[in-house]
Amino acid sequence: MSVLQLxxxxxxxxxxxxxxxxxxxxxxxxxxxxxxxxxxxxxFVYQAPDVALSAxxxxxxxxPLMVVLTLGRLREEESEGEDEG
Amino acid sequence: xxxxxxxxxxxxxxxxxxxxxxxxxxxLPGSGHPPGPNARRVPLLLARERHVANAVNGVxxxxxxxxxxxxxxxxFAAALGAAVLLRTRGRRRSAGAGEHSAATSGAxxxxxxxxxxPLIVLGSYLVAHGQLTPGGxxxxxxxxxxxxxxxxxxxxxARLRRMKAQPAADVVEAAGAAAFALVGLGGIVxxxxxxxxxxxxxxxxxxxxxxxxxxxxxxTGVEVTGGxxxxxxxxxxxxx
Numbered sequence: 001m002s003v004l005q006l007x008x009x010x011x012x013x014x015x016x017x018x019x020x021x022x023x024x025x026x027x028x029x030x031x032x033x034x035x036x037x038x039x040x041x042x043x044f045v046y047q048a049p050d051v052a053l054s055a056x057x058x059x060x061x062x063x064p065l066m067v068v069l070t071l072g073r074l075r076e077e078e079s080e081g082e083d084e085g
Numbered sequence: 086x087x088x089x090x091x092x093x094x095x096x097x098x099x100x101x102x103x104x105x106x107x108x109x110x111x112x113l114p115g116s117g118h119p120p121g122p123n124a125r126r127v128p129l130l131l132a133r134e135r136h137v138a139n140a141v142n143g144v145x146x147x148x149x150x151x152x153x154x155x156x157x158x159x160x161f162a163a164a165l166g167a168a169v170l171l172r173t174r175g176r177r178r179s180a181g182a183g184e185h186s187a188a189t190s191g192a193x194x195x196x197x198x199x200x201x202x203p204l205i206v207l208g209s210y211l212v213a214h215g216q217l218t219p220g221g222x223x224x225x226x227x228x229x230x231x232x233x234x235x236x237x238x239x240x241x242x243a244r245l246r247r248m249k250a251q252p253a254a255d256v257v258e259a260a261g262a263a264a265f266a267l268v269g270l271g272g273i274v275x276x277x278x279x280x281x282x283x284x285x286x287x288x289x290x291x292x293x294x295x296x297x298x299x300x301x302x303x304x305t306g307v308e309v310t311g312g313x314x315x316x317x318x319x320x321x322x323x324x325x
Contacts, residue, residue: 001116050219052219053211053219053220054224061227061231062227062313065234069320069321070320073171
């Protein structure tokens with residue numbers, strides 16, 4: 001196992017644990033994006049560029065984005081509920 | 086159950102899981118060697134008989150194209166579901182809500198605007214070269230859809246509305262899904278099997294090689310761009 005592979009595995013382990021330890025959903029979405037980058041690097045180091053590209057678009061763009069958008073939408077509706085009540 | 090008992094149970098379960106995982110992983114063959122039989126056969130088969138250089142997309146858009154058709158329809162249904170749910174809920178919002186985004190910094194506006202063109206080029210490249218290099222319709226489509234996100238991040242929400250970005254995403258998504266299904270039907274009409282190749286294979290490594298593989302990559306790109314953009318627009322712009 002090369003140094004690059006070990007480094008990528010370590011990055012995935014650390015960032016994956018960080019996602020589980022962060023409690024605030026908004027911060028968690030951002031940390032999950034970092035985890036996605038680590039995952040993409042891991043796939044790239046293991047010579048799977050197609051999967052790495054998928055990991056970049058899904059784990060670093062699509063998933064955190066959906067979480068952030070949903071949180072934003074929920075907050076909007078909550079503040080609207082307060083205005084009405 | 087007391088906190089202590091739960092901790093003991095959790096630690097025991099995690100320990101057992103860690104043991105099983107370690108056992109399983111140590112039994113795996115080393116990465117890359119020796120390659121399994123299909124790792125040798127499939128790229129050769131695709132390069133010789135289908136003239137596809139990128140074996141991954143050769144599998145997804147030729148050998149296993151029916152599976153990709155199903156995935157297309159899953160994304161189509163997911164975007165449709167998100168749009169239906171959010172449009173019913175969106176009615177409660179006041180007409181002017183979200184017309185002007187809250188103060189967007191100059192740096193963010195400049196950054197967003199500057200990235201739009203390079204991202205369109207990158208996304209189009211990924212979509213068009215699916216049969217040659219890593220990437221393809223799905224990855225390129227998400228990159229292209231991210232352009233909508235940049236426009237939004239640059240504080241141009243009102244412009245997205247004026248451009249009628251949402252109705253456009255509706256049409257693009259539906260057109261992409263329909264085109265994939267039509268290419269599949271083309272296989273039935275011209276060759277006799279669903280999604281069978283009915284175009285010339287071209288020469289290996291050329292932009293137009295691989296028969297229907299680049300065509301399916303492009304229509305997937307169109308469908309994914311529309312689908313992901315539609316989901317984002319439904320969340321960000323709301324009622325248009």
